[in-house]
Amino acid sequence: MTTTENAPTTENGLSRAFDLEAYANDPDRIAEYSVWNQNVTSVIHTVEDNADAIFTWNYDKGERAALDKLYEKAKTSQWNGQTDLDWSIDVDPYKTLAPADPLEVQYFAENPESPLHKFNDDEWAEVGVESLNWSLAQFMHGEQGALLCTAKIVETVPWIDAKYYAATQVVDEARHVEVFAQYLDTKLDGIKYPCNTHLGLLLDDILNDSRWDMTYLGMQIMVEGLALAAFSFMHQTIEEPLLKKLLRYVMSDEARHVAFGVISLQEVYQQLTGAELRDRQEFAFEAALRMRDRFMRQEMWERFGVDVKEMVRFQLGMPDELRVFQRLLFSKIVPNCKKLGLLDAGDGWLRDRFTDIGVIEFEDWVDTGEEYADLDEVAKDREAAVAN
DSSP: OOOOOOBOOOSSSSSSSSHHHHHHHHHHHHHHOSSTTTTTOOOOOOOOOOOOOOOOOOOOTSHHHHHHHHHHHHHHHHHOOTTTSSSEEEEEOOHHHHOOOOHHHHHHHHHHHSSSTTHHHHHHHHHHHHHHHHHHHHHHEEEEEEEHHHHHHHHHHHHHHHHHHHHHHHHHHHHHHHHHHHHHHHHHOOOOOOHHHHHHHHHHHHHHOOOOOIIIIIIIIIIHHHHHHHHHHHHHHHOHHHHHHHHHHHHHHHHHHHHHHHHHHHHHHOOOOOOHHHHHHHHHHHHHHHHHTTTOOOHHHHHHHOHHHHHHHHTTTTTTGGOOHHHHHHHTTTHHHTTTTTTTTTTHHHHHHHHHHGGGGGTSSSOOOHTTTTTTTHHHHHHHHOOO
16 A cells, blocks of 8 residues: 555554645545556456455354344345346447536536546547446456455354355355446447556455455445445436346345445454554545545546546546535445444544545445345335236
8 A cells, every 4th residue: 555655654554644635635646557457468366365264163043133134135135137137128328328417527628727628529428438338347346356355254254144144245246247247248348447456456455454354344344335335326327227227236235235244343343452443444544545546537538548647636626516426435435434433433533534535424324234125126126026
């Protein structure tokens, strides 16, 4: 992780001796997007897993009732990406995409120093199509990261109820990778974008860490929490029926996944020391920055021949009314961190950091540990089919 030179750092690499707000909004740091993907043509990327695989001889199902309830819900809410989605639907991305936000277009078009100042209507249409392709590719890469992380949780978590549930999530994640890859391959123009460096480095850190609760925090709370918010936003703005249903069903699964993290970590974090909680606060903040930074679409702007660093700088400088999507990405993460006690643990370090990046407003939104049943669109569709 990025730090200032020679500054004392925490275990996660965050220095205590420099301006964290400046670090968070440094265009140079954010624009360094190609380091992790120097060989983007390589099919295989290997990460060292430093965790022990743990057996438990306690097979008392339901000892953790909330996890058992989640497991039973997962078993009845499975769906098949090949038969529950209508792949015969023709997709014309130019006709089905939501139009570019006119305020955002105006922001870039009217500023003579903007990298997009001279873009015409056709080029803005291409930005929309490429943004969709880029977003779905990153969703797909993230889902494979979740597939590996959840398999690791099956191995490393010491509770049988958690192992049972995590096994169902492995199936969910495989299905998500499958449907996003199929949509990109058959409805758009293939998989054009490698894993974004900010996402890739975060996935590496999550898989590399030996502590099983950090896999939960990094994947179930941070990555899955942000993905749930991003899927929800795209679902609201896209009218294409195949993608809309695909997102509805993926969101149904994701809500359970985030709830799994909240339910499990609530128990764990009650037993940690102040120093251990601070370490997790700092990990959560660095993860939050990486998840925010990945949505600046560095790889896409390079494809358009745009100066990536300048584009990052202009995106960071957008007024608040044009950064609704960027802020909404944290609408699941912040309340879940609050429920886990991370916001105000110790001296409230994480609350201050979320305030610095402008997302503390979401702290009292509904946490996903309570809403996963309401988001089960698969069950709703099946109940409606029976009623008809």
